[in-house]
Amino acid sequence: MVKITDVARHAGVSPSTVSYALSGKRPISEETRQRIERSIHELGYRPHAGARALASSRSNVLALVIPLRTGIHVPVAMQFAVSVVTAARRHDHDVLLLTQEEGEDGLRRVADTALVDALIVMDVQLNDPRLPLLRALDLPSVLIGFPSDPVGLTCIDLDFRAAGELCVERLAALGHRVIALVGSPPEVYVRRTAFAQRVVQGFTAAADRGGLSSSVHPCEATPAAARVVAEQLLREQPALTGVVVHNEAILEPLIDAFEHLGLRVPGDLSVTAICPDDVAENLPVPVTSVAIPSAEIGTRAVDLLMRKLNGTGHAPEATLLPPGLTERASTVARAAP
Amino acid sequence: MVKITDVARHAGVSPSTVSYALSGKRPISEETRQRIERSIHELGYRPHAGARALASSRSNVLALVIPLRTGIHVPVAMQFAVSVVTAARRHDHDVLLLTQEEGEDGLRRVADTALVDALIVMDVQLNDPRLPLLRALDLPSVLIGFPSDPVGLTCIDLDFRAAGELCVERLAALGHRVIALVGSPPEVYVRRTAFAQRVVQGFTAAADRGGLSSSVHPCEATPAAARVVAEQLLREQPALTGVVVHNEAILEPLIDAFEHLGLRVPGDLSVTAICPDDVAENLPVPVTSVAIPSAEIGTRAVDLLMRKLNGTGHAPEATLLPPGLTERASTVARAAP
DNA sequence: GTGTGTAGTCGAAGCGCTTCGACGGGCGAA
DNA sequence: TTCGCCCGTCGAAGCGCTTCGACTACACAC
Known part of the structure; x- marks a missing residue:
């Protein structure tokens, strides 16, 4: 193993000078620095992580x-x-x-x-x-x-709250008056995970503000659960025309389920989602979405x-x-x- | 920060003894070890990773x-x-x-x-x-x-080769004579990634051995690509009754595509997959599969x-x-x- | 009784690096 | 000119740990 003293000897300077040349914590003349750098390259020097961590109390x-x-x-x-x-x-x-x-x-x-x-x-x-x-x-x-x-x-x-709001506002702007949020699996809410809650808050606040009729439905990440929610929505909100989905895994199954129930997207039902762009893009019907960056x-x-x-x-x-x-x-x- | 010398002093031994008590590299009397352990607990000692790495040339x-x-x-x-x-x-x-x-x-x-x-x-x-x-x-x-x-x-x-064979043998045992492999995206093969190739080898070898008629089709990880492959298969192998899928992402879309084309799974078409168990289980029709452990x-x-x-x-x-x-x-x- | 081993412990020497204080030399200000 | 200052460099002192050799004490064999 080649160490800093080897480099120092090779370059004709002291170890501390090599160290300073590397860290830049003290000025080193251009000429010396170049010489040191050449030595480092020739010898293939790599500072030992442990030694560095010990001396500097920084592990990087x-x-x-x-x-x-x-x-x-x-x-x-x-x-x-x-x-x-x-x-x-x-x-x-x-x-x-x-x-x-x-x-x-x-x-x-x-x-x-x-x-x-x-x-x-x-x-x-x-x-x-x-x-x-x-x-x-x-x-x-x-x-x-x-x-x-x-x-x-x-x-x-x-800003998941704003994301929830944004989805609702978009649907409202398109004239939808009865909307629903299909959310994350129930355990996510039980755990009181912040982001899921905030989407609900934003959704609800924006819906109330806009005078929309709305409902919220957690949903397991399985196609079967998606079908159940779809059926329930149609039963409970027959006038539904807008849905916000905050659950990547069931986005496609949910849309499928709606279509099986006779609702075309976007013809009968407009859907927006909060999900990564590549999920939203790679669907039979690409979905209007707020990206998770x-x-x-x-x-x-x-x-x-x-x-x-x-x-x-x-x-x-x-x-x-x-x-x-x-x-x-x-x-x-x-x-x- | 509490260090090994602090522990040593507290326990009334030398630092090396503490070190040996911790590493077990030399015998330490039961009594001393207990005393040292108590000191470690009381002081909340944690060995410094960098120092350890430097001295032992092991970073763990x-x-x-x-x-x-x-x-x-x-x-x-x-x-x-x-x-x-x-x-x-x-x-x-x-x-x-x-x-x-x-x-x-x-x-x-x-x-x-x-x-x-x-x-x-x-x-x-x-x-x-x-x-x-x-x-x-x-x-x-x-x-x-x-x-x-x-x-x-x-x-x-x-053993992906054996996995490919196993899928074919299972289909063969069920009486299927015309089968196809729907594989990973083309770029995976172009990269010559071992596992994908081996599935193909196993699939082909087992099919030939069993005298089955077979074909291999790489497939992009998109529903659209799955539909294209499904249509192509029906056109080129109208007698097809068995499919092996080695592509998690299109398993469901592919089955959907077959059903849209009038082929029921498993009624008209038997499907086996090489994929993680949870993918195979969470499908409308749970799929017979070789797990990726x-x-x-x-x-x-x-x-x-x-x-x-x-x-x-x-x-x-x-x-x-x-x-x-x-x-x-x-x-x-x-x-x- | 001497020799040979082993268990249990200590002290000291590093491991390879950073950093602090010091120092010589040059330069501008006084 | 002289003082102070900054630039560029060096030497030495650690950072906190492991490990090697040495040493004591005691056990056992002969």
Whole structure:
């Protein structure tokens, strides 16, 4: 293994000069720097991560806690993880993967052993048991999702409330007066996961504001459950002409179910969804949707973390990404009554 | 931060004794060990990961390279990653996440900086560019999937060839004489990804052996592509009564397409699939399938790696998990002609 | 009684890096 | 000219842990 002293000898300088040339923490003359860089290349030098971490008390590793519970859409989580890794690499950091299963102990462990410098926690719940720990830890952290009390934490997410509102407003603008929300599986609400609740809040608030008749239906992520909900909706709201879907897995089965029941989309029923763009696009009838920008959230989360780590600039407590609605084939103006 | 010298002082022993008590590398009297353990608990001691890595040249971290290419089924990859993390934790290791995008440089980097002790590489291709590097590195590694030349490497995967055979044999046993394989997206074959090819080999070999008439059709992961393939099959093989599907994403759309074309499953057409169990189960007609045991592969991969790391026992070059077929509602004996 | 082993512990020497204080030399200000 | 200052560099002191050799004490064999 080639070490910093080898480089120093080869370049005719002291080890500390090599270190400073690498870190830029003290000025080094252009000429010396070039010589050092050449030596590094020739010898194939790579600083030892452990030694660096020990001396600098910085590991250059972030922890990412991924959810593995039911009811969350896996590709979204995966895409998010990938974007976190990619963004972290741009800041010269690596990513350590933790499962939610490890819980608070896992967080404490990687923090206490100085394995990581900072934490990213996904799938935060309204009253997440990890919150006190995250506040107490002296490591910076960023949460994906909003707990009910974000004070003292840095949180980021799509503004799901606004997303719910946006879907309703779009339907209202198209003249729909009777609408329904088909949501995430019931366990997601029972867990009091923030994002699902907020969609409901936004949906309901916007519907009330617009004087629309509305209802909310959690739904399991199975085609059978989708059929049941579709039938129930027709029974309970026969005048229904607009549906908002916040459940990637049943978007297609639900539309199928409506069509089997004789309702054409968008002819009889306009549908908007909150889901990743690629889901909305790859359907028999592409669906008007508010995108879940998982890649952007990941990148932004890492950027926030780096700002906290470097103490440069201030990291806002709350970052709510504004929703954007993309018009596709599943929505049309309501036919004259 | 509480360090090993604090523990040593508190327990009235020397730091080395604490270290040996923790690692078990030298005998420590029961009494002393208990005293040390009590001190550790009281003080809340956690060994510093960097210091440990530096002194022992073992980071207790594994690198996991996850694929992010099109054509692979994301939930499978995710489930696999989770099982790797879980298994690694049982061996007191953590997992660093690398994206395939980082490629060989990423592998070299984490190896050279001693950030990780070992590597797990997913989605290996027949002629993977990373193979020479993996052979040259002095870190142990385990590959998920089989390259064309696995010599000097440790590989593990479901025996996809046998899985293909098994599906055909099952259909043959039920009396089906004209069958087709609907496979992964074309780019998966172009990339010469091992597992997809092997399914085709197994399928073809078993069909030929059994004297069946057969055909192979790659298929994009979109409902539209599924419909096209279904129509094409009926045109080209009107006597078709058995289909093997190796493409999670289009399993349901494909069956739908057949039914729209007037073919009932399993009445007119028996279908078997190679896919995760939860996909096969959650369909209108649950599909007879060979499971992709991603969790088991992950666990076994970690176990292999640990065996190599500790030099205990020998790690076989090739581990092929035997496929298991679960009978569900999508297969029946062929109606008498 | 001497020799040989083993269990149990200690001290000290690193592991490879960063960082702090110091120092010489050049430069502008006084 | 002299003082202070900054630039560029060096040496040495750690960072917190593991590990090697050495040492004591005691057991057992001969």
